[in-house]
Amino acid sequence: MKITATKENLLFGVSAVQKAVSNKSTLPILTCIKLEVQNEKLYFSATDLEIGIQCHVPVEVVTEGMTIVPAKYFSEIVRKLPDSLITLELVNEHELIIEYEKSQLNLKTFSPDDFPQLPDVEAGVKLEISAAELKQMINQIVFACSMDERRPLFTGVLCEIENKQLKMVSTDTHRLALKQGKLKKGAKKPLSFIIPGKILSELSRLIQNEEDICYLSISENLATFLLDNILVVCRLLEGQFPNYRQVIPTQYNSKIKANTKLLSEAVERISLFSLNSDTNTVQIKVEDNLMIIFSQSELGQGYEQIFIENEGEPVEIAFNYRYLLDVFKVLATDFFTIEFTGSLSPGIIRPLENDDFLYLILPVRS
Amino acid sequence: MKLTESLIELEEKHQALLEEITALKMLAFTLEEENERLRRLLCSYTDEDKAKVERNVAKIQGQGYDNLVKLYEEGFHICHLHFGQARQGDCLFCVGFLRKL
Numbered sequence: 001m002k003i004t005a006t007k008e009n010l011l012f013g014v015s016a017v018q019k020a021v022s023n024k025s026t027l028p029i030l031t032c033i034k035l036e037v038q039n040e041k042l043y044f045s046a047t048d049l050e051i052g053i054q055c056h057v058p059v060e061v062v063t064e065g066m067t068i069v070p071a072k073y074f075s076e077i078v079r080k081l082p083d084s085l086i087t088l089e090l091v092n093e094h095e096l097i098i099e100y101e102k103s104q105l106n107l108k109t110f111s112p113d114d115f116p117q118l119p120d121v122e123a124g125v126k127l128e129i130s131a132a133e134l135k136q137m138i139n140q141i142v143f144a145c146s147m148d149e150r151r152p153l154f155t156g157v158l159c160e161i162e163n164k165q166l167k168m169v170s171t172d173t174h175r176l177a178l179k180q181g182k183l184k185k186g187a188k189k190p191l192s193f194i195i196p197g198k199i200l201s202e203l204s205r206l207i208q209n210e211e212d213i214c215y216l217s218i219s220e221n222l223a224t225f226l227l228d229n230i231l232v233v234c235r236l237l238e239g240q241f242p243n244y245r246q247v248i249p250t251q252y253n254s255k256i257k258a259n260t261k262l263l264s265e266a267v268e269r270i271s272l273f274s275l276n277s278d279t280n281t282v283q284i285k286v287e288d289n290l291m292i293i294f295s296q297s298e299l300g301q302g303y304e305q306i307f308i309e310n311e312g313e314p315v316e317i318a319f320n321y322r323y324l325l326d327v328f329k330v331l332a333t334d335f336f337t338i339e340f341t342g343s344l345s346p347g348i349i350r351p352l353e354n355d356d357f358l359y360l361i362l363p364v365r366s
Numbered sequence: 367m368k369l370t371e372s373l374i375e376l377e378e379k380h381q382a383l384l385e386e387i388t389a390l391k392m393l394a395f396t397l398e399e400e401n402e403r404l405r406r407l408l409c410s411y412t413d414e415d416k417a418k419v420e421r422n423v424a425k426i427q428g429q430g431y432d433n434l435v436k437l438y439e440e441g442f443h444i445c446h447l448h449f450g451q452a453r454q455g456d457c458l459f460c461v462g463f464l465r466k467l
Contacts, residue, residue: 151448153447171458173457173458173459174455174456174457174458175458176458242445242446242447242459246462246463246466247458247459247461247462249465344456344461345461345465346458346461360458362455362456362457362458362461363456364455364456365456
C-alpha cells in the first residue's frame with residue numbers, strides 16, 4: 001500500500017471515524033483504524049461493535065492495500081503533521097512509513113485479518129431523506145434523550161415511519177421532544193425502531209454537506225446511514241418504547257405566545273440565581289399579557305417581566321430552567337407558544353405556526 | 367390412485383367434517399343455554415343490588431387510584447416501565463398514567 005494525500009483529507013478521515021474507535025482496551029484491535037486503498041480512494045474504518053463508521057477521501061494511489069493503525073497515535077500524528085503532501089507506505093506488512101517534507105515517521109501496524117468487518121444491511125428496509133432535514137430533526141430531538149445508561153431505552157430516539165412521514169421522539173421521562181419530517185423515499189409498511197441518541201448526534205456532526213441525500217437501511221437489529229462519502233452502521237436498541245401519545249395533553253387551560261429570543265435571554269439571566277440550587281427552578285407567572293420570571297436562592301433573587309400574548313386562565317408554574325433553555329436553542333422560529341394544563345401537568349411548547357415539532361416539559365413542584 | 371379410492375377418501379373427509387359440525391352444533395347449543403340462564407339471573411337482580419355492586423367497584427377502583435397516587439407521592443414510579451422503582455423528580459409517564467385513570 002502506498003499513497004500520497006493532503007493533511008486535510010487525512011484529518012477528515014481520522015476525525016470522521018474517531019467516534020467509533022473503542023476506548024476500552026479489552027480488544028486492542030477495536031482501538032485501531034483500518035486504512036484501505038481501493039479505486040483511487042483511501043477508506044478509513046473503525047468500529048467498537050456498537051457503532052461502525054467508514055469514510056473515504058480521494059488520494060493519489062501508487063499501490064493498493066490495507067493496514068490497521070492504532071487510532072490514538074495515528075490521529076495525533078495526523079493532527080500534528082505540517083500542512084503539506086504526505087506519503088503513507090506500508091512496508092514489511094507491519095510498518096507504516098509516513099513521509100512529509102524531508103521527514104519520516106515509522107508506525108507499527110496490526111494485521112488486517114483481525115479487524116472485524118462492518119455488518120452488511122443489504123436486506124433491510126430502504127429509506128431516503130435529505131441530509132439537511134435529517135440534521136435538523138436530530139438537533140431538535142436528541143438533547144431530550146436520557147444520559148442514564150441504567151435505562152438504555154431512553155438513551156435512544158424512537159423513529160416511527162408511516163409512508164413518507166418520519167416521526168422522531170426522545171424523552172428522559174421529565175421532558176419529551178417530538179419532531180415530524182418528510183422522507184424522500186418511505187416504507188411500504190409502518191415501521192418503528194430505536195436508535196441510540198449518541199449515534200444520531202455523531203451522524204448530525206458528520207453531515208457537512210446539507211445538499212446530500214442520506215440513504216437509510218433498517219434491518220431487524222441494525223441501521224445504516226449512507227452519506228456521500230460516509231457510512232455509519234449501528235445497532236438498534238431493543239425494547240418497547242412507552243406509549244408517548246398518552247402523555248401529550250389534548251386540551252389546555254391557558255396558552256401564551258412569546259418571543260423566543262426575549263424569553264430565552266430573560267430565563268438565562270434569571271436562572272443565574274438558580275445555578276447552585278438542586279432543582280434549577282425558575283418560577284413563571286402569567287397574567288394580563290405579562291409574564292413574570294422569578295428566581296431566588298441564597299445568592300439573591302431577581303425577576304424579569306416580558307410582554308406576551310395570553311389566553312385562558314392565569315398561570316403560576318415552575319420549570320427547570322435547563323429544560324427551557326435547551327428547547328429555546330433549537331426552536332427555529334421567532335415566536336412560540338406554551339400551552340398549560342395545570343401547575344402539575346406538562347406544558348407543551350410549539351414553534352408558532354409550525355406543527356411539526358412539540359416539546360413537553362413537566363413542571364417542578366414548588 | 368384409482369378413482370374409487372379417491373372417492374372413498376373424499377367420503378371419509380366428508381364424514382369427518384360432518385362429525386365436527388355436529389360437535390360444534392352441540393357446543394353452540396350449550397353456550398346459548400348458558401347465555402339464556404345468565405340473562406335470567408341478571409334480570410333477577412334488583413336495582414339496589416346493581417347499585418351496590420357498582421358502588422363496590424367504584425370503591426375498589428378509588429382505593430386502587432389512591433394507592434397509586436400514594437406510591438407515586440412517596441417517590442416511586444407507577445408507570446409500567448419502571449413500576450416500583452425509586453424515581454428522581456416527576457415522571458411524564460407516571461403523570462400521564464394518573465391523568466388517564
